[in-house]
Amino acid sequence: MRTYIIKRVLALIPTLIFATLIVFFLIRMIPGHVIDLMLSQQDISADKVTRQKIEHELGLDAPVHIQYLRWVSGVVLRGDLGRSLWRQTEVWKDIKTRIPVTAELALMSLMISLLVAIPVGVYAAVRQDTMLDYIGRTVSILGIAVPYFWLGTLVMIYPALWWGWSPSVELIPFRENPLGNIKMFLVPAVILGLFMSAVTMRMTRAMMLEVLRHDYIRTAWAKGAPEKIVIIRHALKNALIPVVTLVGIQVPTLVGGTIVIEQIFSLPGIGLLMYDAVLQRDYSVISGLMLFIGLIVLLINLLVDLSYGWIDPKVRYK
């Protein structure tokens, strides 16, 4: 197990190197252009001095490979993701203060999606072709088809019209008012969670259907095990492995979703930071955030990979 973890972590290094290259070249693809865009964005007259100053601040006056090495070594050695071009704040500090909001939203969405998807998926498979199976499947297809940003907008409109209820605009800190905080995150998390649950539910159902045809399930039935034990202990445990993989695959979707949801509900998380940075063309924030998000996705996928050994006794790492 330990050697597997070490090998797996070492295998991340080339991915990480390429990732930094992608971020670097995506952002710096058109350096001269970037400054023009920034200047036009902020209505600053583009005289020679400001231009050179910005160029120097961005380190754009050095050759490309030096720029890259400077940036990467800053990130690796000092954890320095750069400074915001407009606010002059450290990007890492901006991210750090916003992690709790996005983490709470993402975790709650993930939990809701699993709490909906797995029971419904299992039930739909066990009672295949019954009314409930059809309802579950229809809802899950709709969950994929109904855009979550549309659902988010509707939630902002109709409850306000009908009951005068609208989501809180100001962030309620968990420490001051735990219940209010959870209430606040519940609606956005349900919307994002339902969107993600659709795919998970389909996968759970398909996997359960496959597993339920296996011989060991017939054996379990034959020896007189109660349905609960057969379904949960024998079938579900084996059906869940691809579902765990799917959850890993969904992490980027989840992160992308938080950008939209945070924008709709004005939650001051990492997604909103990204959105604002994109609107302001704050390229040092964008590159820092992109790298950070990539790292998080990479780490979660690593954890998902390692969790197989724990979920599935068939997997033995050598």
Add this chain to the structure above:
Amino acid sequence: MARNTFSMDSQPSLNKKMGAVVKFLDRLFREKPLGAVGAVIFLIMLLTGFFANFLAPYGYNEINPLEMLKAPSAQFWLGTDALGRDVLSRIIYGARISMIVGFSATTMSILISVLIGITTGFFGGKYDLIMQRLVDSWMIFPGLVVLIVAISITGPGLWNIVFILGLTYGIAGSRIIRGATLSTKEEIYVHASNAIGASSFRQLFRHILPNIMAPVIILFTTRLAAVILAEATMSFLGLGVPPPTPTWGGMLNEARGYMLQVPLLSIWPGVALTLAIYGINVFGDALRDLLDPRLRGGLSSYSDSIAKST
């Protein structure tokens, strides 16, 4: 005659191809009624987009200052927006934009996926190793993050969106094509063509590519829905196709400004979008069941036959 029997590239005649299409449609309607519904929705959307200028009662940017934010009426079936533009006409033209973005970006993404997928799968080695690490690295960035960052660089615009969507989805999809290529290249007919000295190019494009068309077509439909949704998401965020071009996502975004006065404004584009995604997804699912050889006969027909035999 003998030559024909041994030729490995004999193409099915046009008649045969047409026959296959008819047979496919027949199976679609009989075995997958829901998929047929999806196909019909998809077709309606295609035609709406194509004939938008004949179907729309008004121009998509015809501003009527006297008719701002009107409720649905006989004159404006779905009402008017903040500039007094007919919502129905904008929805109809929106179908055209979704179709243009959807088809061009999906086509581009499939071309990229196929190009990366079949070459990495076929040649393997160091080229494959490096490309796979690159694809890995590309895929740790959420699609939406890459999309909005790229748009902030290129600036919004119809063809910028198409290009970025095509590139992003193309790289991600290459995995699926690579997988299909890996299994196809071990088929005896590919080894045979290799043994008689066919060039790599010939093996790739005459023998492997035609045999991975099923996953390519399936990828196309799933990508089409995803691309249309992604464009709508970006237009909703104000980072997509810029106004006054009517896009469903953009209309939803504009409607947010008047959501409490005219809540209906945020209904119509959402309904159009949902229907379109639903139709394409359901059709794509049916297509996958019918085209994927491993599922040929389908799970449902398999279980039916079991049910009948017992």
